[in-house]
Amino acid sequence: MTTIPTLEGVASRMVQTDRLRIHVLTAGPEDGIPVVFIHGNGSAATFWEETMLALPPGFRGIAPDLRGYGDTEPLPVDATLGLGDMVEDVHSLVRTLGLGQFHLVGHSMGGGVAMKYAIAYPEDLLSITLVDTMSPYGYSGSKDVDGTPCYDDGAPAGAASVNPDFVRLLKEGDRGTDNPVSPRNVMRQFYFKPPFVPKREEELLSALLSLRVGEDWYPGDFVPSPHWPGAAPGTRGIVNAFSRKYFDASGIVNISPKPPILWIRGADDLVVSNSAMWDIATLGALGFVPGWPGPAECPPQPMLDQIRAVLERYRANGGSYREIVIPDCGHTPFIEKPEEFNAAFHAFLREVG
DSSP states (O other): OOSSOOOTTOEEEEEEOSSOEEEEEEESOTTSEEEEEEOOTTOOGGGGHHHHHTOOTTEEEEEEOOTTSTTSOOOOOBGGGTTHHHHHHHHHHHHHHTOOSEEEEEETHHHHHHHHHHHHOGGGEEEEEEESOOBTTBSSSBOSTTOOBSSTTOTTOSGGGSOHHHHHHHHHTOOOSSSTTSHHHHIIIIISOTTOOOTTHHHHHHHHHTSOBSTTSBSOOEEEOSSTTSEEEOSBSHHHHTSTTTOOOGGGGGOSSOOOEEEEEETTOSSSSTTOTTOHHHHHHTTSSTTOOOTTTSOOOOHHHHHHHHHHHHHHTTOOEEEEEESSOOSOHHHHSHHHHHHHHHHHHHHHO
């Protein structure tokens, strides 16, 4: 079913739901406790294969490709829903598969999908694991721990903040290393902490290149803005969908019931941090994007502080969470440091039951 080769023990299938046709990878016993894995931006279910195969006995891994990624039907992404269409896609999948309650794991953007899923369907969840998750206040465009937008129109976040050369090379399916912003180089520099190179780099690169490029998918459309850098999010596409203009998962603090949360991340993550290298405000502060208006108006987004503040409120409202930081590790600890990641993740799953 899949266009990307899978590891032995991982099954690939297409599932028709009442919303769309979803490609799904699975591993483990059919009657195992379900663990649903949601991939991040610029990836696909392929990234979860080793993690699913390593699950403890009695658990079953299920990893879908989100719309616009991998082999799932590439329906357009409505940015104004703030990843809500992906939440409903996942919900339609778990209903079609008849999963009942399950553990939910989200990486990076997938963490945003997981948080929004918890807001919509908290009763479905046995636990939530957020792996190097994006902030509950989206990616770029906010300036304090409460997620206050820098500007009302959503600038400087959104599709216009993405390097156009990277988009071009992605669309061309470039697999080389000559261009500093080629997909392979971006993956090596930002997904993992150099000099780490994964054994299955070709398959992971194929997953990155499976990302559908265009205004309806990646990065999306944009509109003129009177604010720096002169553009704001449009209404279509994935980068706009997780911008601060449309994305807000801080309501997770009020859900009931409150499944336990594990927040696990790499200590040296360049993608999600208080000075993230994909945050255009960080690039402005470093002088890479001219015209930056300064830290009072548009500071780098304090992503880690925002995540922790929301999780502390979750705890204060009766929930529980645990933060685990894996040293000497970048944005993808389940691939870079699988032993450390699995030790913490499996202990959490067993503790929850």
